[in-house]
Amino acid sequence: MKLLEVNSLTKRFAGLTAVNNVSLELNEGEILGLIGPNGAGKTTLFHSICGFHKPEEGLVLLNGEEITRKKPEFICEKGIARTFQIVQPFGNLTVLENVVVGAFSREKKIHDAEALAMEQLDFLGLKELSQQRMKDLTFPEQKKVEVARALATKPKILFLDEVMSGLNPSEVNEFIELVKTIRDRGVSIVFIEHLMSAVMALSDRLAVMHLGEKIAEGEPQEVMRDPLVVEAYLGEDIA
Structure with a gap:
């Protein structure tokens, strides 16, 4: 199709x-x-x-x-969702908060957006890093978070x-x-x-x-x- x-x-x-x-x-x-x-x-x-x-x-x-x-x-x-050639994290926000930004395109309540974001982080093996600040992650981890944020838009x-x-x-x-x-x-x-x-x-x-x-x-x-x-x-x- x-x-x-x-x-x-x-x-x-x-x-x-x-x-x-x-x-x-x-x-x-x-x-x-x-x-x-x-x-x-x-x-x-x-x-x-x-x-x-x-x-x-x-x-x-x-x-x-x-x-x-x-x-x-x-x-x-x-x-349609996308990632960028140069990673564009919100450095002072947590990993979870970065992905919630994407989830808010589908879920309007914070609890539901956080649940959707955690689902994507779990899928990408980043659940344990959810409360770390983005700027403290490695480069590959930041790339994964950007993918998670895109996927959170469903x-x-x-x-x-x-x-x-x-x-x-x-x-x-x-x-x-x-x-x-x-x-x-x-x-x-x-x-x-x-x-x-x-x-x-x-x-x-x-x-x-x-x-x-x-x-x-x-x-x-x-x-x-x-x-x-x-x-x-x-x-x-x-x-």
């Missing part, structure tokens, strides 16, 4: 076209990888879908309902922006299994990542951006052999 449709999306900043006529689809239960060199427009595409930028052209449909240019809180309420789709960057191999493997489990719990996923081992381990389909345009899309192994992708991003050695 088609869950998300992005049709001919274009985002400009003054004279710069950061995203140019990009179309994507995400099916229910799918993990879609999005790769490309730095500056390709991947994060700008995320921003434009999730409401942080207003695209000049194109449409975004969620379950057939147009959400183009809607505010982030509206889009979150409809079922999304249909989770956008992950380089959630594995800066992690060691053991932590990367843990996050790969975590993402798979999130999908198995009924959340479809779109993720940006430069670590190709994670991209290949997770992606049901793979899309590639370069200079603001989508240059390839399809089965991961097929995309990795595409001459345009090899030239623009991978290089002969990696391919």
Whole structure:
């Protein structure tokens, strides 16, 4: 079942076209990888879908309902959550309070929001850290809390922006299994990542951006052999 449709999306900043006529689809239960060199427009595409930028052209449909240019809180309420490339914790708040911020999008009573937040922390193995301040956590732990905060909004789709960057191999493997489990719990996923081992381990389909345009899309192994992708991003050695 088609869950998300992005049709001919274009985002400009003054004279710069950061995203140019990009179309994507995400099916229910799918993990879609999005790769490309730095500056390709991947994060700008995320921003434009999730409401942080207003695209000049194109449409975004969620379950057939147009959400183009809607505010982030509206889009979150409809079922899209995201993490950010740079972790954005509330450093002086506790871990639980950080996740409650997300839970308040679904639960209006503090008791219910805290229960929902604790459920996500337990799922991510962070329950014992719930009363620690965010700024005292390790970097990987902060990344997990950001995922927990996104999951506390009860999304249909989770956008992950380089959630594995800066992690060691053991932590990367843990996050790969975590993402798979999130999908198995009924959340479809779109993720940006430069670590190709994670991209290949997770992606049901793979899309590639370069200079603001989508240059390839399809089965991961097929995309990795595409001459345009090899030239623009991978290089002969990696391919």
